[in-house]
Amino acid sequence: MAARVDHVVTSGTxxxxxxxxxxxxxxxxxxxxxxxxxxxxxxxxxxxxxxxxGRRVVAIVCTHAHDDHINAAADLATATDALVYLHPADEPLWRQVYPDADYQPLHDGHEFEVAGTFLQVIHTPGHAPGAVCLYAPQLNALFSGDTLFAGGPGATGRSFSDFPTIIDSIRDRLLTLPADTVVHTGHGDATSIGAESPHLDDWIKRGH
Structure with missing residues (x-):
């Protein structure tokens, strides 16, 4: 059976x-x-x-280490015997939640395989230093975390974030993907590369 994308929304702080x-x-x-x-x-x-x-969990991948994206990671890893993966540039954010628990480092170009499908890690700093997206060309899908949303880039008004950096990441690493790539975001509705790419200049002018 070919890989599919499932989705659950969880709530917290x-x-x-x-x-x-x-x-x-x-x-x-x-x-x-x-x-x-x-x-x-x-x-x-x-x-x-x-x-x-009941499926075997191959990996638990964190798009970045803000607490709302990782606060179930350790319990989930214990329950499934799976490893947690994170870009090491987000180490300071990870340690705010997990002073003692470790993770497996991932890097730009890292590939995961599940059900015959490959997910490629794209390092997209800006929202957080270690922010990554996962691109699955076989599924025509990008999992963008908090880097790209329907309507613009992720927030950059808090510690460890930077607006010019997220713009560079989106322009150079994401908007170069096929226009029909579906963008599955960290919060809110899905979008596509083609729907977002015409608005890059507007985001830059807004400056946030």
Whole structure:
């Protein structure tokens, strides 16, 4: 059976720089009836386990280490015996949540395979230093974390973020993908590369 994309929304909070906000997160599961990769272990390990539905978890991949994207990672790893992967540039953010728990480092160009499908890691710093996206050309899909949303780039107003850097990441690494690539985001609705690429200059003019 070919790989498919499953989806669950979990709810909780995001905390950074002394503030806390209520958030709903997209958790993406890519695989078939036997095995699955989980992208962003957010808030509720039990709900994510239910979505995995008994399948072998090949890996738990974090698009970045803001607490709302990793706060279920350790419990989920324990429950599934899977390894957690994160770009090491997000080490300071990871340690705010997990002073003692470790992760496996991933890097630009890293590939994961699940159900005969390859997911390629694209390092896209800006929202966070270690932010990555996962591109699955066989599925015509990009899992963008908080780098690219329907309507623009991820937020860059808090610690460890930078607006010019996220613009460079989106322009140079994402908008070069095929226009019909579906963008599965970390929060909110999906979009496509073709829907977002005409607006790059507007984002730059807005400066946020």
């Amino acid at each position: 995001f905390s950074l720089d002394g503030g806390t906000w209520d958030v709903d997160n997209n958790v993406w599961l890519v695989g078939d009836d036997q095995e699955v990769i989980i992208i962003d272990a957010a808030h509720d390990p039990d709900e994510i386990l239910a979505a995995a539905d």
